[in-house]
Amino acid sequence: MAGAFGFKGCQKIRGQQIRNLLEAKDFFLFDCDGVIWHGENAIAGAAKVVNSLIRHGKNVVFVTNNCTRPRENYVHKFYRLGFTDVMLEQIFSSSYCSALYLRDVVKVRGQVFVIGCDGLRIELLEAGIPCVEEEDDPDATIYNCPLAPDVKAVLVGHDDKLTFLKKKIFWMNVLLTATGHMPRRPKAGGSGSLTAALEVASSRKATVIGKPSRFMFECISSQFSGVDPAQCLMVGDRLETDILFGSNCGLDTMLTLTGVSQIEEAQEYLKSELTTNHSLVPDYVVDTIADFLPEG
Numbered sequence: 001m002a003g004a005f006g007f008k009g010c011q012k013i014r015g016q017q018i019r020n021l022l023e024a025k026d027f028f029l030f031d032c033d034g035v036i037w038h039g040e041n042a043i044a045g046a047a048k049v050v051n052s053l054i055r056h057g058k059n060v061v062f063v064t065n066n067c068t069r070p071r072e073n074y075v076h077k078f079y080r081l082g083f084t085d086v087m088l089e090q091i092f093s094s095s096y097c098s099a100l101y102l103r104d105v106v107k108v109r110g111q112v113f114v115i116g117c118d119g120l121r122i123e124l125l126e127a128g129i130p131c132v133e134e135e136d137d138p139d140a141t142i143y144n145c146p147l148a149p150d151v152k153a154v155l156v157g158h159d160d161k162l163t164f165l166k167k168k169i170f171w172m173n174v175l176l177t178a179t180g181h182m183p184r185r186p187k188a189g190g191s192g193s194l195t196a197a198l199e200v201a202s203s204r205k206a207t208v209i210g211k212p213s214r215f216m217f218e219c220i221s222s223q224f225s226g227v228d229p230a231q232c233l234m235v236g237d238r239l240e241t242d243i244l245f246g247s248n249c250g251l252d253t254m255l256t257l258t259g260v261s262q263i264e265e266a267q268e269y270l271k272s273e274l275t276t277n278h279s280l281v282p283d284y285v286v287d288t289i290a291d292f293l294p295e296g
Protein backbone atom coordinates (compact mmCIF):
# COMPACT_ATOMS: atom_id res chain seq x y z
CA MET A 1 0.00 0.00 0.00
CA ALA A 2 1.49 3.36 -1.00
CA GLY A 3 1.49 5.86 1.86
CA ALA A 4 1.59 9.64 1.45
CA PHE A 5 5.37 9.47 1.25
CA GLY A 6 5.71 6.46 -1.03
CA PHE A 7 5.14 2.83 -0.19
CA LYS A 8 4.53 1.97 3.44
CA GLY A 9 6.02 -1.39 4.25
CA CYS A 10 9.40 -2.70 3.20
CA GLN A 11 9.73 -0.41 0.22
CA LYS A 12 12.73 1.82 -0.05
CA ILE A 13 12.01 5.53 -0.21
CA ARG A 14 14.37 8.17 -1.54
CA GLY A 15 14.66 11.77 -2.70
CA GLN A 16 11.44 13.79 -2.53
CA GLN A 17 9.57 10.99 -0.71
CA ILE A 18 12.08 11.26 2.15
CA ARG A 19 11.91 15.05 2.13
CA ASN A 20 8.09 14.95 2.32
CA LEU A 21 8.34 12.54 5.28
CA LEU A 22 10.88 14.73 7.11
CA GLU A 23 8.63 17.75 6.55
CA ALA A 24 5.60 15.94 7.96
CA LYS A 25 7.22 14.67 11.19
CA ASP A 26 8.35 16.84 14.08
CA PHE A 27 9.74 14.20 16.45
CA PHE A 28 12.58 11.84 15.45
CA LEU A 29 13.68 8.90 17.59
CA PHE A 30 17.02 7.45 16.47
CA ASP A 31 18.51 4.16 17.54
CA CYS A 32 22.30 4.46 17.96
CA ASP A 33 24.30 1.30 17.22
CA GLY A 34 23.95 0.50 13.53
CA VAL A 35 22.04 3.70 12.67
CA ILE A 36 24.19 6.68 13.60
CA TRP A 37 27.40 4.87 14.49
CA HIS A 38 29.20 1.55 14.59
CA GLY A 39 31.14 1.45 17.86
CA GLU A 40 33.44 4.50 17.82
CA ASN A 41 32.85 5.39 14.14
CA ALA A 42 30.00 7.62 12.98
CA ILE A 43 28.08 6.40 9.93
CA ALA A 44 28.89 8.66 6.96
CA GLY A 45 26.51 11.63 6.83
CA ALA A 46 24.74 10.78 10.10
CA ALA A 47 26.11 13.78 12.03
CA LYS A 48 25.07 16.15 9.22
CA VAL A 49 21.54 14.68 9.21
CA VAL A 50 21.11 14.93 12.99
CA ASN A 51 22.62 18.43 13.31
CA SER A 52 20.43 19.65 10.41
CA LEU A 53 17.19 18.20 11.91
CA ILE A 54 17.97 19.86 15.26
CA ARG A 55 18.84 23.19 13.59
CA HIS A 56 15.57 23.06 11.63
CA GLY A 57 13.67 22.91 14.94
CA LYS A 58 12.83 19.20 14.87
CA ASN A 59 12.76 17.26 18.16
CA VAL A 60 15.46 14.58 18.10
CA VAL A 61 16.02 11.91 20.77
CA PHE A 62 18.23 8.82 20.89
CA VAL A 63 16.84 5.50 22.13
CA THR A 64 19.57 2.94 22.69
CA ASN A 65 19.59 -0.52 24.25
CA ASN A 66 23.34 -0.18 24.70
CA CYS A 67 23.51 -0.05 28.50
CA THR A 68 27.30 -0.03 28.87
CA ARG A 69 27.85 3.68 29.52
CA PRO A 70 26.11 6.48 31.44
CA ARG A 71 24.35 9.24 29.43
CA GLU A 72 27.04 11.81 30.32
CA ASN A 73 29.53 9.59 28.54
CA TYR A 74 27.26 9.47 25.48
CA VAL A 75 27.16 13.29 25.35
CA HIS A 76 30.96 13.31 24.98
CA LYS A 77 30.80 10.54 22.38
CA PHE A 78 28.20 12.40 20.33
CA TYR A 79 30.34 15.54 20.39
CA ARG A 80 33.51 13.60 19.55
CA LEU A 81 31.82 12.06 16.49
CA GLY A 82 30.56 15.43 15.19
CA PHE A 83 26.99 15.43 16.61
CA THR A 84 27.68 18.84 18.11
CA ASP A 85 24.13 19.83 19.11
CA VAL A 86 23.17 16.78 21.20
CA MET A 87 22.36 17.36 24.90
CA LEU A 88 21.94 14.96 27.84
CA GLU A 89 18.14 15.40 27.84
CA GLN A 90 17.93 13.88 24.36
CA ILE A 91 19.54 10.60 25.35
CA PHE A 92 17.36 7.70 26.50
CA SER A 93 19.51 4.64 27.16
CA SER A 94 18.18 1.37 28.54
CA SER A 95 20.36 1.88 31.64
CA TYR A 96 18.89 5.36 32.31
CA CYS A 97 15.31 4.17 31.68
CA SER A 98 15.89 1.12 33.90
CA ALA A 99 16.88 3.47 36.74
CA LEU A 100 13.67 5.50 36.17
CA TYR A 101 11.61 2.28 36.09
CA LEU A 102 13.03 1.00 39.39
CA ARG A 103 12.71 4.45 41.05
CA ASP A 104 9.35 5.65 39.70
CA VAL A 105 7.38 2.50 38.80
CA VAL A 106 8.69 -0.19 41.16
CA LYS A 107 9.55 2.45 43.82
CA VAL A 108 12.24 0.05 44.96
CA ARG A 109 13.12 0.27 48.69
CA GLY A 110 16.40 -1.57 49.25
CA GLN A 111 19.39 -2.53 47.18
CA VAL A 112 19.52 -3.45 43.51
CA PHE A 113 21.85 -6.28 42.50
CA VAL A 114 23.39 -5.14 39.22
CA ILE A 115 24.67 -7.67 36.72
CA GLY A 116 26.31 -5.48 34.12
CA CYS A 117 28.67 -2.62 33.38
CA ASP A 118 29.35 0.61 35.26
CA GLY A 119 26.87 2.44 33.01
CA LEU A 120 24.06 0.65 34.85
CA ARG A 121 25.45 1.34 38.32
CA ILE A 122 26.14 5.03 37.62
CA GLU A 123 22.59 5.63 36.30
CA LEU A 124 21.05 3.83 39.31
CA LEU A 125 23.19 5.78 41.79
CA GLU A 126 22.30 9.08 40.02
CA ALA A 127 18.64 8.11 40.43
CA GLY A 128 19.30 7.60 44.17
CA ILE A 129 19.07 3.80 44.07
CA PRO A 130 21.70 1.91 46.14
CA CYS A 131 23.49 -0.98 44.40
CA VAL A 132 25.05 -4.05 45.99
CA GLU A 133 28.80 -3.35 46.19
CA GLU A 134 30.94 -5.43 43.82
CA GLU A 135 33.16 -7.94 45.59
CA ASP A 136 36.83 -7.16 45.04
CA ASP A 137 38.05 -10.22 46.98
CA PRO A 138 40.15 -12.13 44.41
CA ASP A 139 39.60 -15.34 46.40
CA ALA A 140 35.80 -15.06 46.39
CA THR A 141 34.21 -17.86 44.39
CA ILE A 142 30.63 -18.97 43.77
CA TYR A 143 31.10 -21.35 46.71
CA ASN A 144 32.44 -19.06 49.43
CA CYS A 145 31.12 -15.63 48.42
CA PRO A 146 29.03 -13.59 50.92
CA LEU A 147 25.26 -13.16 50.70
CA ALA A 148 24.30 -9.68 49.45
CA PRO A 149 22.10 -7.86 52.00
CA ASP A 150 18.62 -6.37 51.49
CA VAL A 151 18.32 -7.04 47.76
CA LYS A 152 14.90 -6.15 46.36
CA ALA A 153 15.58 -6.29 42.62
CA VAL A 154 18.11 -7.55 40.11
CA LEU A 155 18.97 -5.53 37.00
CA VAL A 156 20.82 -7.37 34.26
CA GLY A 157 22.57 -5.65 31.37
CA HIS A 158 25.62 -6.46 29.29
CA ASP A 159 28.33 -7.83 31.60
CA ASP A 160 31.72 -8.70 30.20
CA LYS A 161 33.28 -9.39 33.59
CA LEU A 162 30.69 -11.71 35.20
CA THR A 163 31.69 -10.31 38.62
CA PHE A 164 28.21 -11.16 39.92
CA LEU A 165 29.44 -14.74 40.31
CA LYS A 166 31.36 -13.46 43.35
CA LYS A 167 28.24 -12.70 45.33
CA LYS A 168 25.13 -14.71 46.12
CA ILE A 169 21.53 -13.56 46.45
CA PHE A 170 18.35 -15.32 47.47
CA TRP A 171 16.28 -15.26 44.30
CA MET A 172 13.07 -15.56 46.36
CA ASN A 173 10.86 -12.43 46.11
CA VAL A 174 13.44 -10.62 44.01
CA LEU A 175 12.21 -8.70 40.94
CA LEU A 176 14.23 -9.57 37.82
CA THR A 177 14.59 -6.66 35.39
CA ALA A 178 16.70 -6.45 32.23
CA THR A 179 17.82 -3.72 29.87
CA GLY A 180 17.20 -5.91 26.83
CA HIS A 181 16.44 -9.40 25.60
CA MET A 182 18.16 -9.65 22.23
CA PRO A 183 21.35 -11.68 21.90
CA ARG A 184 24.30 -9.34 21.96
CA ARG A 185 26.04 -8.33 18.72
CA PRO A 186 29.79 -7.86 18.51
CA LYS A 187 30.78 -4.36 19.73
CA ALA A 188 27.25 -3.51 20.92
CA GLY A 189 26.27 -3.46 24.55
CA GLY A 190 23.17 -5.59 24.44
CA SER A 191 22.35 -7.96 27.29
CA GLY A 192 19.96 -10.45 25.76
CA SER A 193 21.75 -13.79 26.08
CA LEU A 194 22.67 -13.14 29.74
CA THR A 195 19.04 -12.26 30.49
CA ALA A 196 17.84 -15.54 29.04
CA ALA A 197 20.38 -17.49 31.13
CA LEU A 198 19.28 -15.74 34.33
CA GLU A 199 15.61 -16.33 33.55
CA VAL A 200 16.33 -20.04 33.38
CA ALA A 201 18.57 -19.99 36.47
CA SER A 202 16.01 -18.12 38.57
CA SER A 203 12.84 -19.62 37.03
CA ARG A 204 11.59 -16.06 36.59
CA LYS A 205 10.65 -13.97 33.55
CA ALA A 206 12.58 -10.73 33.37
CA THR A 207 10.75 -7.42 33.03
CA VAL A 208 12.53 -5.93 29.98
CA ILE A 209 12.86 -2.12 30.09
CA GLY A 210 14.71 -1.55 26.79
CA LYS A 211 13.27 -1.72 23.26
CA PRO A 212 10.83 -3.16 22.19
CA SER A 213 9.20 -2.35 25.57
CA ARG A 214 7.01 0.80 25.45
CA PHE A 215 8.53 2.10 28.70
CA MET A 216 11.32 4.05 26.99
CA PHE A 217 8.69 5.97 24.98
CA GLU A 218 6.81 6.67 28.22
CA CYS A 219 10.06 8.17 29.60
CA ILE A 220 10.37 10.36 26.49
CA SER A 221 6.70 11.43 26.62
CA SER A 222 7.04 12.37 30.30
CA GLN A 223 10.12 14.51 29.64
CA PHE A 224 9.05 16.14 26.35
CA SER A 225 5.61 17.78 26.53
CA GLY A 226 3.02 17.15 23.84
CA VAL A 227 4.67 14.22 22.07
CA ASP A 228 2.18 13.05 19.42
CA PRO A 229 2.91 9.48 18.19
CA ALA A 230 1.44 10.44 14.79
CA GLN A 231 4.15 13.10 14.45
CA CYS A 232 6.98 10.70 15.37
CA LEU A 233 9.32 8.62 13.24
CA MET A 234 11.35 5.79 14.86
CA VAL A 235 14.52 5.04 12.92
CA GLY A 236 16.36 1.79 13.69
CA ASP A 237 18.47 -1.04 12.32
CA ARG A 238 16.94 -3.96 14.15
CA LEU A 239 13.45 -5.30 13.34
CA GLU A 240 12.99 -7.21 16.62
CA THR A 241 13.85 -4.24 18.85
CA ASP A 242 13.66 -0.88 17.05
CA ILE A 243 10.84 -1.49 14.56
CA LEU A 244 8.77 -3.52 17.04
CA PHE A 245 9.32 -0.74 19.61
CA GLY A 246 8.00 1.84 17.14
CA SER A 247 5.00 -0.36 16.31
CA ASN A 248 4.30 -0.94 20.03
CA CYS A 249 4.25 2.83 20.56
CA GLY A 250 2.08 3.60 17.49
CA LEU A 251 4.91 5.37 15.61
CA ASP A 252 5.81 5.31 11.93
CA THR A 253 8.98 3.26 11.57
CA MET A 254 11.98 3.32 9.28
CA LEU A 255 14.59 0.60 8.87
CA THR A 256 18.10 1.66 7.87
CA LEU A 257 20.23 -1.03 6.21
CA THR A 258 23.48 0.01 7.94
CA GLY A 259 23.09 -2.32 10.93
CA VAL A 260 21.70 -5.72 11.90
CA SER A 261 18.49 -6.40 9.91
CA GLN A 262 18.21 -6.70 6.15
CA ILE A 263 15.28 -5.88 3.85
CA GLU A 264 14.79 -9.56 3.03
CA GLU A 265 14.03 -10.30 6.70
CA ALA A 266 11.47 -7.49 6.73
CA GLN A 267 9.86 -8.85 3.56
CA GLU A 268 9.63 -12.30 5.20
CA TYR A 269 7.80 -10.75 8.16
CA LEU A 270 5.51 -8.89 5.70
CA LYS A 271 4.58 -12.18 4.01
CA SER A 272 4.15 -14.03 7.31
CA GLU A 273 0.72 -15.44 8.09
CA LEU A 274 1.37 -14.65 11.76
CA THR A 275 -0.17 -11.19 12.14
CA THR A 276 2.04 -10.50 15.16
CA ASN A 277 5.00 -10.57 12.75
CA HIS A 278 3.54 -7.61 10.87
CA SER A 279 4.56 -5.39 13.82
CA LEU A 280 8.16 -6.09 12.81
CA VAL A 281 7.61 -4.69 9.30
CA PRO A 282 8.97 -1.14 8.88
CA ASP A 283 6.79 1.49 7.22
CA TYR A 284 9.81 2.79 5.31
CA VAL A 285 13.29 1.53 4.39
CA VAL A 286 16.40 3.53 3.48
CA ASP A 287 19.94 2.35 2.75
CA THR A 288 21.33 4.79 5.34
CA ILE A 289 20.10 7.88 7.14
CA ALA A 290 22.50 9.82 4.90
CA ASP A 291 19.70 9.43 2.31
CA PHE A 292 17.94 12.18 4.32
CA LEU A 293 20.49 14.65 2.92
CA PRO A 294 19.59 16.55 -0.26
CA GLU A 295 21.09 14.76 -3.29
CA GLY A 296 24.20 16.22 -4.78
Ligand SMILES: C[C@H](OP(=O)(O)O)C(=O)O
Residues within 6 Å of the ligand: 031, 032, 033, 034, 063, 064, 065, 066, 067, 182, 185, 188, 189, 190, 191, 238, 241
Ligand atom coordinates in the same frame (compact mmCIF):
# COMPACT_ATOMS: atom_id res chain seq x y z
C1 LIG B 1 22.98 -2.88 21.94
C2 LIG B 1 22.57 -2.20 20.67
O1 LIG B 1 21.94 -0.99 21.02
P1 LIG B 1 21.13 -0.01 20.04
O2 LIG B 1 21.20 -0.56 18.62
O3 LIG B 1 19.76 -0.03 20.63
O4 LIG B 1 21.84 1.34 20.14
C3 LIG B 1 21.69 -3.14 19.87
O5 LIG B 1 20.56 -3.37 20.29
O6 LIG B 1 22.22 -3.65 18.88
Ligand SMILES: [Mg+2]
Residues within 6 Å of the ligand: 031, 032, 033, 034, 035, 236, 237, 238, 259
Ligand atom coordinates in the same frame (compact mmCIF):
# COMPACT_ATOMS: atom_id res chain seq x y z
MG1 LIG C 1 20.85 -0.63 16.69
